[in-house]
Amino acid sequence: MTVFTDKSQSPFYEKLLGKVDEQLLHLQDARGIFLLDKVHEKNMNYYIRNVAKKPWNNHLLLSILIYADKNSDVRTIDYFIQLMNPRLNDLFNIFYFNKMTDFDVETHMYQYLKGTIFVEHSDSMRAELLNRYRNNSYLTKKWLTAKLTQEQQSYFEQYLFPMPSYDARDFSFTKSAMTQRHNTRKSETDAIVPMLPQIRAEGHFRWNQLHRLRQAFLKACEEAQTTKCALPLEFHYDEPERVGERFYFRLWDKPSFVLHHQDQFSASSLKAASNRTGAYSEEKNNYFVEFLKAERLEDDEEAEGLWFMELFEKDVVGSWNLNASDDELQQKRELLYSWGYGEEDSTKNSVPFLSMHKGIITPSTFVSRNQDIAEGILFDVEPIYAGITFGLLALDIFTTTGARLNELLQMNYSKECIKSVKIDNKLHHSFYAIPKGRDEVESFYISDQTMKLIAKLIKLLKYHYGATKIPSVGYRDDRKHLFPNPKPYLFQYNNRSFKKNTVYSCLRFLLHGLHFETQEGKAITVKTHLLRHAFATEAVQRQKLPIDIVAKILHQRDVGVTGYYSEPTPSQVAQSVSDLHDVISDYVDVDEAVLRSPEELQQELEEYKEKVGVFNNVLGGTCVTDFVCPTKMQCLGCQAKVPQPEKKHELEEVIELSKDMEKRFSKMNLPVEVKKAKAMRKHARNELKEIDLIEKYREEQNYEPHIRFDK
Structure with missing residues (x-):
């Protein structure tokens, strides 16, 4: 065996000494980097806690090291070991094994896959185990052959999971499980894809709406500071015509909120708030808002208000499950499931709006704790x-x-x-x-x-x-x-x-x-x-x-x-290209470089520009792919094109042109060309719909609400 003079710098090296084969800890890549140093801490933490003392510890560790050397995603490795470890644990327990040499993949795993043991396990569980096991056996054997010397291969082969003689074709569950997964994925994709233009536009509309609220909030904060007016400060503003609503708010800070709800706080809190000391001092103070109501401006329909109000009203933002009663937990689980979060009849608490990052979405402790006291709905804007x-x-x-x-x-x-x-x-x-x-x-x-x-x-x-x-x-x-x-x-x-x-x-x-x-x-x-x-x-x-x-x-x-x-479902959307701005501080001016370059380079660039879309303006937009044109320059409807509102007129001309082409080809009895003309018109109209959405949210970006203060 190779003699190693150095050791891994991984914090897990010492923890593994004496628990696994030390030769595994010394495996290195071609550059001399220890494979253990490449393994993510998430994978190693699971391994230390759950695998290190198991009979299959060396086998799984070798697999982990090989996956890390292949730059496999951390989640891929995590999924593999969290799939293999429990199943091996099940098999070793039911057959009373205590060492790997007792385990025969041809006998014991075969019984599991046939369903003669653990009958309660689903087809999907069995199919996934077989798929991952075989992939691992193939990849690890291939890695050993390609990366190690003959002497090393002979030694480390003892820690390979042997490839079984059977495969997915030998089991009825495989097709069933695969069909179920594919159907689930396709069903979800079918529901989302046709709405992608609207999803993207709605994202922009909502950002615009929050931007307007933030502007109003900052102006209210400025008003409170410059005029020294007593809080709460009530204010309202009108949303643009598309929304057609007026929003009413109160601006609070922590001391003012406490002093206006004195019956809800202790004497010590009231004193601290009055003196602005402790938790209510200036350095610990902050502004927040209370949403009071929304009302329609032009009709008697029910106002919708801000889209996220129900999340705070139903108290499902952040760690909502803490200190909740069993009834509250069940009600909120059912509510979240009705919105698409979590699983039906699950006992697990889905926390879809827990960002796990300070200052992102989750309200401050003070706002969260005192939500029930307020007349309206409290939240932090920033x-x-x-x-x-x-x-x-x-x-x-x-x-x-x-x-x-x-x-x-x-x-x-x-x-x-x-x-x-x-x-x-x-x-x-x-x-x-x-x-x-x-x-x-x-x-x-x-x-x-x-x-x-x-x-x-x-x-x-x-x-x-x-x-x-x-x-x-x-x-x-x-x-x-x-x-x-x-x-x-x-x-x-x-x-x-x-x-x-x-x-x-x-x-x-x-x-x-x-x-x-x-x-x-x-x-x-x-x-x-x-x-x-x-x-x-x-x-x-x-x-x-x-x-x-x-x-x-x-x-x-x-x-x-x-x-x-890429299995079949409907449309994908591209987005607009807006005006040039100065985000990037440096760029390469290829135009100037070409003017000063040899004649051959100029010719090469021109040839490249004919093949590669990323350097070209195209009909109705701009191409954003750097590969050989996938549609042979048929740019209408191409996935690689981003529609531009500034080129709207080009698409309108295409629609008129396609109508003329359809008439001409019909007279010439060319049905295929007629279909092409119709497809051209369809693509142009779809892109115009996307551009209409883009124009709408661009227009709202320039809308500045008139903020009125009620003192």
Whole structure:
């Protein structure tokens, strides 16, 4: 065996000594990095707690090390070990085994898969175990052969899970479980995809609405400070014509709220509030609002108010399950399930609006604790405004790039991450992130609209930090070993970068109340991975992009996985491109570079521009793909195009042209060409609908409510 002079720097090294084969702890990659140092703490913490003392500890540890060396996603590794460990535990218990040599995959796992033992386990559980087990056996054996010497292979083969002679075709459950999973995924995607343009537009409308509320809130705070008026300060303002409602609020701070509800607080609290000391001192004080009512301006219909009011009214924001009675728990579980959160008849408490990040969505302790005292509904403005700003950018990225959540969290405000290239006097933008299963950055092309949302987020972060720069913070989510150095990550707040759950909560809060049902009537919610499925489905099924190109756009190595993602459902949406702004401080002016370059380079660029859309304006919008044109320049309806309201007239001309073409081809008895003309008109009309939504929320962005104070 190889003699090792150094040891792993992992904090888990010492904990594993004496519990596992020490040779596993010394495995290194080609660069001399210990594989144990590559394993995420989440995976190792589970292993230490649940696997280290089991008979299969060496087998699972070898698998974990190999997956880490292959840059597998932390969740993928976590899912594998949390699937394998319980099933092995079941088998060893029922057969009374105490060492791995007793276990025979051909006999004992076969009995489990046939359903002769643990009959209560579902087909899906058995199918998933077989699938993951076989994949692991194949990948680990392949890794050993490719990475280790003959001597090392001979030694470590004892810790491989042996490949069984049977496969999924030998069991009836496989097709049943796979069909069930596929049907569930397709049902949810079918419910979401046709509504994507409306989902995106509603996200913008809601951000605009919260922006107006925040402006009113800040003006009320300024009014209270400059005039020294007694609180509460009542104010109201009118929403734009599309909403047609007037909103009424009260502005409070902590001392004023206590002193106006004296019968609800202790004598010591009243004294501290009156003197503004302790918890009610100036440095610990903050403003918050009470939503009183909404009323219609032009008719007698019932006012809707702010979309998120019911969440605070029903007390399901944050850790709602703490200190709740059994009846309250059951009622709220049923309520959340009716909205698509959690499982029916579940005893688990779903917390869809618990961001687990200070200052994001969740109200302050004072506001949360005193909600029942108020006449209206209390909430903090800034945490909600921050949450939906993050949520809107996430929604835009997911639906225009198909990016994964981990790739989104890598976005940072640096020239290495966000880049712009100037071609034909226009800037084209991209961000760079390390996709799943890779260790080098790749590009994700984004539109000017996305850049505008990034600018809004940067403005929010600078306001939050009271600084001209965004601070560099450590990366805290999966695969953080790839990002050891602090960076000015976009998804951060209160000097901490986001984890996945925070993004989930922001997206849910932004889109709450948009009701989606499967054909079976089950309520569902928008999920990050569901949006990725929708992106792939629309690209392949309606836009007819080749699967291999979609795989590149999604940064997927396995085209088969892309095929699974892109099974048939309806439309995908692209978003508008807005005016150029100054988010990025540096760009490369390719136009100037070409003018000074050799003649061959100029010719090469021109040829490249003919093949690659990312450098071109196209009919009705701008192309945002850098791959060979997937539609052979048939840009109408293409997934890779972002519609621009400024090019609305081009689409209107196409509609008129298609009508003329249809008449001409009908006279010429060319039915195929007639169909093409009709399809052209259909695509143009769909894009015009998207542009109409874009124009509406752009118009509302410029609406400034007139705020009236009632003193």
